Amino acid sequence: MNEKPWMMSAPALTLFGVLLLVPLCMTFFLSFNSFGFYTGIENTVSMENYAEVVSDSYFWEIFGRTFAIALATTFFCALLGVPQAYILYRLSPAWRSIVVLIVIGPLLISVVVRTLGWAILLGNNGVINSALQNWGLIERPIKMMYTSGGIVLALTHVFLPFMVLAVWAALQRKDPAVEAAAESLGARPFTIFRRIVLPQVIPGILSGSLIVFSMAASSFATPAILGGRRVKVVATTVYDEFLNTLNWPLGAAIAMLLLASVMVIMLAWNRLVERRYGEALE
Amino acid sequence: MAFLEAHGLTKTYGETNAVDNLTFTVEKGSFVSLLGPSGCGKTTTLQMIAGFEDPTMGKIKLAGRDLSAIPARDRGLGIVFQSYALFMHMTVAENVAFGLEMRNVDKAERKRRVADALELVHLGHLANRYPRAMSGGQRQRVALARALVIEPELLLLDEPLSNLDAKLREEMQLELRRIQREAGVTTLMVTHDQSEALAMSDRVLVMEKGRLQQEDSPFEVYERPRTSFVSTFLGKSNNFEAELKSVSPTASQLLIGGRALTGPTVNLTPGTVEVAVRPERIEIVDAAEAVITGTVRERIFLGAQWMMNVATPLGDMLVIRRNAGRREAEIGDTVHLSWAPEHMRILPLNEVAA
């Protein structure tokens, strides 16, 4: 009898089927095709693209760098975002609405614009280096552009709001009276945070970390602008294969490996979280 | 022929029978209550009449026509939901006008009828308010006006007063009855509150576990409960086991706690039965006239009445005595209890003693 929900979802389902599932499958098949410089994409089926990626240390380096950057970004987001979410939670409502705009608002501002800001800040003649030189703290500029460190810094800025939001949501789910209860038992503010608040928001931190990690691992604009050709990550490599080298099958294979590794990490992470915190999440 | 008829109405959810073979009728213009404890299937019954649930079995007829093929929106019934289900984004007047709009009533007439309906529920002055800014009692009356304005053949009310505080509930009982009478609309009301059912209805249908237990006037269900469940659900009752020795067309012979007593006649075969006596019908008498003797265990003064709990060989008995301005038995006193034979209700034995 229940066909009404399907009728109502039919338009969206059609769009997603035709324009999401089909293209993803096509890309999957594309990754098994081969590519000749003069012949273009050849409709053969082989594992050669995957073999090429797996056997070449150049690609290992790119994948290694990508996940190292993602991991470092996740770490810094958690380190800064968790306390900030708690501070936000404890602000007076008037201040909170202002700080929310400042902390979360940048999420809505184009990543290109924000990365441009970081490029201006981090360049050899950039704001930070000039200031440090003017104050006589350094003699020669510190190289920050075209380094993994610069990318991590900018990506931390880009994804911090997601961490704050995830922890913020977890904070709002907890019973506001528990801190007062802990205080009435004689706990100091830092102890309250560490022993009472933190354990309760761990599910939020974990889900925030997952979001940040997966987005950082596949981020494109920031590494492309701050890393250029020199510091390549998976996403920029795929971009080059598709739009410069035109070796689509190889690019598709790299992308599929990225998709697979992100999916595996996400599923494993979810498993872990569910096993460890399944009951607490109820 | 009755106005609303339900024949063998049954609704099954998986294994459970939410409503089990329910047959009843409602006369035109009358106010009938469907009374029963929580979960006994009242809402389910009402939803089947309204057309929001399909009966598993059975038929519903309204003014002679079978309702089963008619969708809810074409049944033309007025329904007041337990939660009122007001349209929160519309003003009171817009809420009430909605049903008329659906019937393509023209604007001038719509305005007049909305005003009349709001007048009926004494809310004319709040026509442009939003429901959010109204009290529970006012919202309830908006819901009522919205249901009545379409001049339904039948008004269905699902626990319309259960969200109100005690004082407001009493006021609204009178108000609802007045409105029902003025509008002259046949009404079926669901409630789990026995005093509400007794106070408002022409007839009461008592349900338990999906089954109809008794259908009678309020006075009859209270005075002549036909099952142990009805006797205890409506008002307070002392129920105990007794031996039915014999039955004649005018009387019956009972053995209660070793004493032979004559009771009213009953349509039961001799054997173990249950006897129910209302606490206010029990008298305290001299030792010689006693049916049973016990010790006062608790005594509560209620102003107009005394309520006593007396431990007897038949079990604890509740006794209610009018406050006649004199001293009553104290806790620990021995008292002798008796009652007139006609105040005994002899019922089939209920396995699960209430």
Next chain:
Amino acid sequence: MNQNGRFSQVFNILFCAFMLAPIVVVMGVSLTPEGFLEFPPSGISLRWYQAILDNPDFIEAAWISLKLGIVAATVASVLAVPAALAIGQGKFKGREALQALFLSPLMVPTVVLGIAFLRFLSLFGLNGTFTGLVLCHAIIITPFILRLVLAAVVGLDRTVDRAAESLGASNWTIFRRITLPSILPGVIGGWVLAFITSFDELTVTVFIVNPATTTLPVRMFSHITQTTDPLVASVSALTVIFTIILMVAVDRMYGLDRLLIGEGKK
């Protein structure tokens, strides 16, 4: 009441400074009278804003982004609202799978989406067309609308629908007069979020535009990868101002945090 200690207040200030730094820098640089990037600017001039007017590329791209955002967000809303009603109100087999499918664009790395769309569109000659952009953007932004509308739908009282039905309303009337007005804040919030997401989208779009349909982020991106001059800073500053206006508007209406967490209006 502010319950934070001194240390927390310092942390808060530094954190806010960190979040604002790159944005403030871009805005500052855009005001320089010089021909190179300079912060703080040595003077205040609108020279580089004027320069935008001499660069029809940027203006053209901004128009495309604006149109694209509006059309894609509208298409996505029209698709997502009935789907959210079905998922939020119905109990049917496959409901969770359906929801997972509609949220999946959030899970798949955007580069993967980009090349998948490129592959598909180029096979059908749709690559670089406005239609192609609209459809792909609609897919990417549907999850945002779906989440917010779903939150609104779950909070709906179904007996209100029944009340309307008992008064004679048809399914369409119930949707138009009862359901839609109740979920409207969620729909509008979702639309705005979807619009902004589409307006800012780079990673997918960069694969599927051609010179005639280049969007503003793609235009800015290719400009920055070649040279960083104050021109792109002034364009950026304008998009920041535009976004802030939208942002403050939705924050007033819906609450920015709830919009982005994807929770319903309380």
